[in-house]
Amino acid sequence: MSEKQKVIIVGAGISGLAAVYYMKKKNPEAQVTLLEASDRIGGKIKTVRRDGFIIECGPEGYMARKPTLTNLIKDIGLGDKLVRSGSGTYYIYVNHRLRKMPNGSVMGIPTKLLPMVTTGLISPLGKLRAALDLLIPRVYQDKDISLNEFFERRLGAELVTNMIEPLLSGIYNGNLSDMSLEATLPQFAAIEKKHRSLILGMKSIQPPKQAGASKKAVGRFLSLSCGLDVLVEKLASYADEIKLNTPVRRIESGKVTLEDFTELKADAIILATSPKQLGPLLDFPEAWNLSNDKRTTTATVALAFKKGEVESLDGTGYVVSRKEGLNITACSFMDHKWSYTAPEDCTLIRTYVGTADNAAIVGQSDEEIEKKALADLRKIGKIGTPLFSVITRQIDNMPQYTINHNQRVQVFEEVLAKISGIYACGAILHGVGLPDCVDNAMHVSEDASNKLKKNEEAVTNS
Ligand SMILES: Cc1cc2nc3c(=O)[nH]c(=O)nc-3n(C[C@H](O)[C@H](O)[C@H](O)COP(=O)(O)OP(=O)(O)OC[C@H]3O[C@@H](n4cnc5c(N)ncnc54)[C@H](O)[C@@H]3O)c2cc1C
Structure with missing residues (x-):
């Protein structure tokens, strides 16, 4: 043999x-x-279990529309543990205020007129500039450019700074001026190629509303x-x-x-x-x-609270515009997204520090990081004293395309x-x-x- x-x-x-x-x-x-x-x-996957909390220190879930991982999970017999994230309002902290992400915007790109017209996230001039997307010629010419160049030329600097940048940096932890359009978000290059206007293109690919369908939105992420x-x-x-x-x-x-x-x-x-x-x-x-x-450095700061210690958010979390000058870049109310992550009478907040341009904070002690994260969170909402925190660093370990x-x-x-x-x-x-x-x-x-x-x-x- x-x-x-x-x-x-x-x-x-x-x-x-x-x-x-x-x-x-x-x-x-x-x-x-x-x-x-x-x-x-x-x-990068690490789960900490403590006092009834299930704390994901790295990835918390994944995009449901990409099937390979779901198929794998079912293949290995964990299909019955699959859960979909709770959906809910998402906010952006900009100009010292939490503002709702306008209804119908996808990664910060507007697909509905009325919510965009009424949002306080960008000025009237910024809205007019974004609307020029309907007229201007194609930006992507089969030659890679940065995400910043692509979105700024299509939709204007204000919409990028106040909506797109906080969202994308929250996901990729990178600097939009360095990040590749072709490698990071090729779907947007493809949409522009087909429809020229991003706004019209994004609108055309939104699933049509089914008559009689429930109005309750479903989360876009899955986890276990x-x-x-x-x-x-x-x-x-x-x-x-x-x-x-x-x-x-x-x-x-x-x-x-x-x-x-x-x-x-x-x-x-x-x-x-x-x-x-x-x-x-x-x-x-x-x-x-x-x-x-380029590689980037970041830390996740998980903070466990008794419910009364935290002013609850009507939503799942928020991202923070870089121009606010805070250390935190985003904040998720984990138990609003994933109910199993905290005991009934508790809440679990996960926030992030460290960006492509400002990683020094990640090198500080756990106590210092917790203190700074809490100080920022308290500028945005009422937050008391945590039961405990779990801080996880990724040093020079996040690829940036x-x-x-x-x-x-x-x-x-x-x-x-x-x-x-x-x-x-x-x-x-x-x-x-x-x-x-x-x-x-x-x-x-x-x-x-x-x-x-x-x-x-x-x-x-x-
Ligand atoms: C905070 C955070 C949140 C995230 N959130 C999400 C999310 O919600 N959804 C999502 O889809 N993705 C998310 N991601 C991205 C995703 O988690 C990672 O891209 C993915 O886990 C990377 O997996 P990997 O196996 O390629 O690399 P890694 O997880 O980095 O694994 C590489 C392994 O190689 C080992 N290794 C390195 N050098 C050597 C050597 N010389 N010899 C032997 N072993 C070595 C390392 O110790 C490590 O265990 C997140 C990432 C982070 C950091």
């Missing part, structure tokens, strides 16, 4: 864990080893009521072997070298590490180009494809969202698995 084929997967974040699952699904005979530098699995760490544990259970505290130093065809210079042989190696590791581990220029791209990111990825993947038996996936390549990472891991594992099968057939037939 031939020896089992050996697969090594490096990095136990969602990308590496999904790669384990898909590799075993396609190739159950393979011996799959997962190597992780830190002392835990999950990477048991906590995302259960997904992590379940995926890890498919690996034949997991080695924690095992940082990898170098990857070459057929061989992984660990930090302590131990060498491990493998028929296939899938790299699923954090962004800055791609260059050092592979050590060819196209990998370094991706690794050396700058202009021409897609081209850099393409060149990197072309070079990698010529190196036998090495594959790469992860948030640094084709999207930072959990479903994007899972999608990427699935394709890469299938590719690796197909090549392993071909190699085995070649050996059998020789």
